[in-house]
Amino acid sequence: MTAIAVVNVHPNPETAGYPVVISDTLLSKKLNGDVQSCSKINLPATGARSPIYVDDIGEFRQIVRMARKPLILEGNSGILAWAGPLEEMQLLRRQLGERLDLREHFGASVTVSKSDIERVVRTLGVELRRLQFLSITLEENRKMEVLNHRLRDFTTEHFGRCYVGGSGAGTIEDLIKRFDACFDARELKADYTPAYALAERISSSWLYMETDTKNGPKNQSPISTSSGGFLDWYRVTREGVQSWHPRLDLHIEIDGQHTYVSRAYFSDTFLSPTAVGSDLKMATHLVGFMQDREEVIINSSEQHVILSRERIFAYLCQQAFFTDEHQDAFISAEKLSHLYSTPVYVPSVHVIMKRDGQAKHRILRSADEERQASVYYEDGKLLLRFPSDFILW
Secondary structure: OOOEEEEEEOOOHHHHOOOEEEEOOEEEEEOOOOHHHOOOEEEOOOEEEOOEEEOOOOOEEEEEEEOEOOEEOHHHOEEEEEEOOHHHHHHHHHHHHHHHOOHHHHOOOOOOOHHHHHHHHHHHHHHHOOOEEEEEEEOHHHOEEEEEEOOEEEEOOOOOEEEEEOOOHHHHHHHHHHHHHOOOHHHOOOOOOHHHHHHHHHHHHHHHHOOOOOOOOOOOOHHHHOOOOOOEEEEEEOOEEEOOOOEEEEEEEEEOOEEEEEEEEEEEEEEOOOOOOOHHHEEEEEEEOOOOOEEOOOOOOOOEEEEEEOEEEEEEEOEOOOOOOOEEEEEEHHHHOOOOOOOEEEOEEEEEEEEOOEEEEEEEEOOOHHHOEEEEEEOOEEEEEEEHHHHOO
16 A cells, blocks of 8 residues: 655756655555444545555555655665555564664764665565565765665656656556656746656645545546555755645636635645654644635635635644554644644645546746745634635636
8 A cells, every 4th residue: 555656866966856755645554353343534635434445465454544654764864665564664664773773882873774775675585575665875975875676667758767666656657657748847946846846746636636536447546546645755865855845735616607616735744743853753734624615706806815714624644653643633723723823835836627527737836925825823713825816717
């Protein structure tokens, strides 16, 4: 249960751009017990749904939570993106942890290297029967080393060499190739590189596609491949692993002369309360504003649309190896007042508009706060504000 991709892998990232790691956030376990006894799980795009699915070898598995799955290596010295059974990844992580125990004797400069990971894979052997992964480690002089273990690779015109793995590999590869064919350099604003823009576009498209929850082989929803929840991504530079900009996803439906907002998601990353100034414990936070679609009346004299909510859906995705809980809630806006007492400006907005059965994807990025969306708390409500022309095409 995973979809992972690593894009823009080059031997010389200073000239070609740094790699980006993309991963879904669903974690599962082998089902123990009766299928009928499992409670539903609440996911951002689908709402409450069955947590049960059958994996590629015919075993029943249960979705247990959303989490940031890639392993950020100690000291922010690299990243390991993986797909396959969580149980196998836990074996690998424990073995790598023994390497880090050497720091007690040799100091904090001891980190995990490519050769360490290769050695652990050889030691575990057949115990890693289904695990796929790709690691990027920052080694001596911050040189990047890449280790590919069972991921499929291919080359693109705009995003360099790419690798994909997991049950959703086919879906994510199709998206990469589709966006490569219609690449638009106008998306490269602020500090966005082609790889950064691709990762964000895939994440946004995946969230939209996942609202289709039909089962069956012809279903195009990522959830049918047992992967999804939310697609997270990471920028890998010589300074370490970095998270992404705040983003707003708006799903719009045009019905005759009426305009409806059917989904509105705000996503961001922040340090978990237990963190100590490292990306190691950076959490993904998603806020869902819509329970039902809502008509928006746009007055020509008003430059902004404002959606206000007393209660919202909130999801917190912490690092997979630091919590066992699925953290979601339908809560009062007041509970998030400490995060949004001052406006959080959103420089990247993805609008997917459906009209006459066809959906079009529009991306708006700006360094000007007046041309950005914002999220803020006021008088017991969480407000989402964005320029009205964002949804006028």
